[in-house]
Amino acid sequence: xxxxxxxxxxxxxxxxxxxxxxxxxxxxxxxxxxxxxxxxxxxxxxxxxxxxxxxxxxxxxxxxxxxxxxxxxxxxxxxxxxxxxxx
Numbered sequence: 001x002x003x004x005x006x007x008x009x010x011x012x013x014x015x016x017x018x019x020x021x022x023x024x025x026x027x028x029x030x031x032x033x034x035x036x037x038x039x040x041x042x043x044x045x046x047x048x049x050x051x052x053x054x055x056x057x058x059x060x061x062x063x064x065x066x067x068x069x070x071x072x073x074x075x076x077x078x079x080x081x082x083x084x085x086x087x
Contacts, residue, residue: 004026004033004035004086005026007035007063008024008035011024011035011057011058011061011063014057014061015037015053015054015057018057020046020054021040022038022039022040022046022054023036023039024036024038027083029083032085035063035083035085035086036082036084037054037082037083038082039081044080045079046079046080051073051076051082058082058084059071061086062086063084063085063086064084064085065083065084066083066085067085068085068087
């Protein structure tokens with residue numbers, strides 16, 4: 001099983017393989033380590049296709065949404081930033 005750092009690197013590689021420009025990093029929030037995917041520039045949004053691919057990559061790698069909930073496209077409304085949990 002990969003640790004958070006290795007999973008973050010793996011997600012970064014997958015996103016790059018899909019030709020999506022994004023910043024992928026680990027952040028700590030409320031005591032949890034979260035894998036955050038952001039657009040590389042302020043004011044830029046991911047396209048609908050890029051958003052779908054990012055969510056698909058997260059689901060395929062067993063990442064979750066808040067507190068272990070399944071990733072729900074309807075609730076992930078920020079087109080420039082995604083937070084995923086890895087347990």
